Amino acid sequence: MISGKKIMLGVSGSIAAYKALDILRRLQEEGASVRVAMTKNAAHFVSPMTFLTLSRHPVLWDEFRDSGRSDIGHIAITEGLDLAVIAPATANVIGKLAAGIADDALTSALLALECPLVIAPAMNDRMYRNPVVQRNIGFLREQGVRFVDPEEGPLACGAIGQGRLAETERIVQEVASALSPRSLAGVTVLITAGPTREPIDAVRFISNPSTGRMGFALAEAARNRGADVILISGPTELTPPWGVSHVSVTTAAEMRRAVMDSAGKARVVIMAAAVSDFRSAERSEGKIKKESAPEVLRLERTEDILLELGRTPGKRLLVGFAAETDSVIQNARQKLKQKNLDMIVVNDITRQGAGFGTDTNAVTVLDRSGAVTDLPLMKKSEVAARILDNVAELLQK
Ligand code: CTP
Numbered sequence: 001m002i003s004g005k006k007i008m009l010g011v012s013g014s015i016a017a018y019k020a021l022d023i024l025r026r027l028q029e030e031g032a033s034v035r036v037a038m039t040k041n042a043a044h045f046v047s048p049m050t051f052l053t054l055s056r057h058p059v060l061w062d063e064f065r066d067s068g069r070s071d072i073g074h075i076a077i078t079e080g081l082d083l084a085v086i087a088p089a090t091a092n093v094i095g096k097l098a099a100g101i102a103d104d105a106l107t108s109a110l111l112a113l114e115c116p117l118v119i120a121p122a123m124n125d126r127m128y129r130n131p132v133v134q135r136n137i138g139f140l141r142e143q144g145v146r147f148v149d150p151e152e153g154p155l156a157c158g159a160i161g162q163g164r165l166a167e168t169e170r171i172v173q174e175v176a177s178a179l180s181p182r183s184l185a186g187v188t189v190l191i192t193a194g195p196t197r198e199p200i201d202a203v204r205f206i207s208n209p210s211t212g213r214m215g216f217a218l219a220e221a222a223r224n225r226g227a228d229v230i231l232i233s234g235p236t237e238l239t240p241p242w243g244v245s246h247v248s249v250t251t252a253a254e255m256r257r258a259v260m261d262s263a264g265k266a267r268v269v270i271m272a273a274a275v276s277d278f279r280s281a282e283r284s285e286g287k288i289k290k291e292s293a294p295e296v297l298r299l300e301r302t303e304d305i306l307l308e309l310g311r312t313p314g315k316r317l318l319v320g321f322a323a324e325t326d327s328v329i330q331n332a333r334q335k336l337k338q339k340n341l342d343m344i345v346v347n348d349i350t351r352q353g354a355g356f357g358t359d360t361n362a363v364t365v366l367d368r369s370g371a372v373t374d375l376p377l378m379k380k381s382e383v384a385a386r387i388l389d390n391v392a393e394l395l396q397k
Contacts, residue, residue, distance in 0.1 A: 001176065002030035002031055002176050003379075003382060005033070005083060006032070007027055007035070007081070007085065008036075008078065008083075008109065008113075009036050009084075010084060010087070010089070011039070012088060013039050013040075014045070014088040014090050014122045015045065015122075016156075017042045017045035018046055020087055021051070021054060023085070023087050025054065027175065033057075035057045035058075037074070037105055039061070039107075040104065043062075060105045074102075074109040075109075077109050081114075082179060083116050084110070085175055086117070086119045086120065087165065088121070088122035088165045089121045090121075094121060095136050097111075098140055118148065119148070120148040120150070120171050121149075122150055122164065123163050125162050126159075126161075127163070148170055150164055150165060151167070152164070173224075176381075180221070180224035180385075183226070184222055184227035184268075185227075187228070187267045187268060188227065189267070189268040190229075190263065190266035190268070190269045191270045192215060192231075192273035192275075192305075193232070193234070194211070194212030194215060194234035194236040194238075195236075195273070195276065196250065196274075197234065197235055197251060198302065199280070200284070200288070200297065201288045202287045204287075206276055206278060206279060206299075207276060208356070209356040211236060211238070211356065213358075214272050218384045219231040219244050220241040220384070221385050222268075222388055223241060223243050229244035230245050230262050230265070232246075232247045232255060232259060233246070234255065234273060235250060247262075251302075252303060253302070264314065266316055267395070268317045268395070269309060269316055269317070269318050271320050271321060272345075275304075275305060276302055277302060278300065279299065279300060279302050280300075304339075306320050307339050310340030311340065317391065317395060318340070318342050319342065319344070319387070320336070320339055324347070324349070325350050328364065329364065332344050333366060336367075341368070343365060343387075343394065345364075346363060346365075347363055348362070353377050360380065361377070362375060363375050363387075
């Protein structure tokens with residue numbers, strides 16, 4: 001969880017330094033308080049004033065110019081830090097850190113760190129392949145530093161190769177992962193997400209407004225906690241989080257098949273998908289002309305995947321979702337029992353900011369023991385983190 005965390009963003013002298021502004025903004029959006037430390041070379045690319053204005057904190061870059069300060073800047077910036085991230089990191093700054101050299105404000109601060117460190121390198125591809133650079137990266141990895149590998153593509157120098165600074169989202173995901181407890185390390189978690197689509201004819205279907213955001217947030221949060229995540233999703237516009245294995249399906253029947261294929265491997269199954277409860281009893285291969293359309297559409301029930309899983313023998317923790325409008329707790333409790341679940345997450349979809357298509361959610365979590373936890377309106381990423389904390393706790397018992 002990035003929210004509420006104190007992060008130092010280190011910026012070194014690469015042409016990609018301007019991308020650090022975007023990283024800064026994204027970390028702030030996630031609720032972090034960010035302080036910037038940069039090298040003098042980085043200041044050739046982006047002015048410290050820009051970072052100062054955006055971060056709303058003094059920028060550490062030239063301690064000899066910052067007269068009038070009574071503290072020691074490169075030590076003060078590391079006090080109470082939850083995490084540091086260097087993006088972009090040049091071969092030079094990586095080399096200095098690996099060798100223990102502290103000849104400027106940023107590298108001095110890096111030597112004083114006592115928190116997790118994430119490094120996102122950016123450099124020419126031949127520099128990146130250089131065995132000395134690779135040795136330095138290998139050595140720092142052994143010390144527990146997390147690297148976000150640079151991407152392949154056209155480089156500033158005109159060459160094409162591996163050296164481009166990783167995408168901002170990828171770096172932010174690594175930061176979130178480094179800040180999460182490893183409470184699901186090695187646990188296989190199967191998560192379903194999004195709606196299903198039940199065809200009526202070649203162009204029409206039955207579905208619902210689910211966007212998949214809650215399930216995708218759960219997949220990301222589970223991966224951050226060290227889980228091996230299998231994400232099975234219906235049609236959605238979201239990009240699957242990095243590092244999870246993703247299966248894309250359309251109908252409830254396809255989702256059922258995909259879930260059953262993987263359920264044997266999973267220690268935890270979280271059914272966050274809004275599976276369509278009904279499908280058309282007849283499916284026309286072509287497009288039905290309006291003149292010949294039936295007046296009544298006959299529906300049949302889809303297979304209830306969660307119900308089936310609850311009856312399938314196996315040692316797995318089963319989490320269901322429910323969308324309710326009245327008698328919320330009572331209905332959820334009944335569903336928990338009927339589907340033989342360990343936990344159920346209930347959306348009261350009448351509450352503003354909760355349910356389909358929003359970035360936020362307000363849910364109540366009930367578990368088998370009778371415990372009821374009301375979560376206030378919060379971001380779906382935070383809801384996901386809380387649900388997984390409960391899951392990890394139940395696994396311990
Ligand atoms: N679910 C499922 N297969 C279905 C329908 C739902 O696995 N065919 C799962 C959903 O992923 C969710 C839970 O079951 O985890 C929802 O249960 P459901 O009984 O459908 O609850 P509601 O959608 O709230 O619907 P209703 O109250 O109308 O029963």
